[in-house]
Amino acid sequence: MNKHALAAGKIAGICLACILLVVLARLLTASAIERRGERETYQILEGLAPGRAFGMFRPVEGKHPVLGFYPSWSGPGKAETCIVQVQGNGYGGGFSLLAHCADDGEILGARLLDNREIPGMGKAAQSPEYMDKFVGTGAAKPVPLDPKKLSQKDLAAVSGVSVTYAGIARALEQASAFVKAGGSKK
Amino acid sequence: MIQAFRKGLADENPLCVRLLGLCPVLAVSARLIDAFAMGLTLLAILAITNTAMSALQTHVPGRFRVFVCTAIAGSCASAADLLMQAYMPGLSDRLGIFVPLLTVNSLILDRALGFAKDSTPGMSFGDALGMGTGYLLALLGIALIREILGSGTITLVPIGGFSGTIEVPGLSQSPIRLVSLSAGTFLVLGYAKAVFDMARPPAKTNREEDKA
Numbered sequence: 001m002n003k004h005a006l007a008a009g010k011i012a013g014i015c016l017a018c019i020l021l022v023v024l025a026r027l028l029t030a031s032a033i034e035r036r037g038e039r040e041t042y043q044i045l046e047g048l049a050p051g052r053a054f055g056m057f058r059p060v061e062g063k064h065p066v067l068g069f070y071p072s073w074s075g076p077g078k079a080e081t082c083i084v085q086v087q088g089n090g091y092g093g094g095f096s097l098l099a100h101c102a103d104d105g106e107i108l109g110a111r112l113l114d115n116r117e118i119p120g121m122g123k124a125a126q127s128p129e130y131m132d133k134f135v136g137t138g139a140a141k142p143v144p145l146d147p148k149k150l151s152q153k154d155l156a157a158v159s160g161v162s163v164t165y166a167g168i169a170r171a172l173e174q175a176s177a178f179v180k181a182g183g184s185k186k
Numbered sequence: 187m188i189q190a191f192r193k194g195l196a197d198e199n200p201l202c203v204r205l206l207g208l209c210p211v212l213a214v215s216a217r218l219i220d221a222f223a224m225g226l227t228l229l230a231i232l233a234i235t236n237t238a239m240s241a242l243q244t245h246v247p248g249r250f251r252v253f254v255c256t257a258i259a260g261s262c263a264s265a266a267d268l269l270m271q272a273y274m275p276g277l278s279d280r281l282g283i284f285v286p287l288l289t290v291n292s293l294i295l296d297r298a299l300g301f302a303k304d305s306t307p308g309m310s311f312g313d314a315l316g317m318g319t320g321y322l323l324a325l326l327g328i329a330l331i332r333e334i335l336g337s338g339t340i341t342l343v344p345i346g347g348f349s350g351t352i353e354v355p356g357l358s359q360s361p362i363r364l365v366s367l368s369a370g371t372f373l374v375l376g377y378a379k380a381v382f383d384m385a386r387p388p389a390k391t392n393r394e395e396d397k398a
Contacts, residue, residue: 018261026266029272
């Protein structure tokens, strides 16, 4: 019994040392990783709405796929559009994306922010051009949830990544609905 | 220790002779700089894991060695991944999941569970340095051939006015694309193994050993 307890104690000590190593690395790198994330987010925001000014991120309370939004202006005055951060479910993991929406919910652009799907599965969706098929939808024209309604060219682009496509379409529809319901005005 | 170091470079080269650790080769050997970073990371993790496993051999019961080895290699791989994410984001994006996957790299498991089991920490460290350096050099060789033939370029670190990419005249306009694809890795590795096998004395068969 004592022999087993001793071995268990030693293994627990080794595991603790391993955990401490990871925690130390995390502490050393946390601020640099956070700064990198902020820089990348800002670059994506600039790419989504070039030449516009952005406000601070406003988080949305409660359990909602919409995590928050950045109000956006083209000049002085009230916010005209907003960039919504929304999360969705892809293949074997989630993702979050930024959707630039007009007041009426029309999607003006979108970009993946963070992809935690099985590596390689949703790679195609990471290119900015992938989101072009959703631009102009969300208001008068509904978000194409069913890939069968896409043009032949767009259909070829989503072939093989249909789970990712469905997740992105649903997330964009939720972002559009959030803006239409006045969520960004509250 | 020096003998343990030497055998990893040629006679028991982990990549070109023993075909260990093929996963990173398949993933990152299309660019020289990525191969260098991956080889160096593997060398560091292998050195730490091998030495630690050797030092702990009397403290860890045999049936738990694999778990302890995975825990040590995993924590080192996670730390390396975090450091890359923080200070080398471009490299981290390109190497992606393959750095955390070093936790279960067959070369690390083979040396830490095989060689380190019956060796002193000093010998295990020497073995890890030899095997890791042998792996790094072989990976660099394969990456250099793949990048020159498959892309017509050599990618290094950008410094000052140097963009970091050298274009190979002729090949940069019309590269042999097959070599830069996954199949190209196996083609180049196959030829590398053939060269290593030709250079080594032929291995004795069981029958020859029995006669002797």
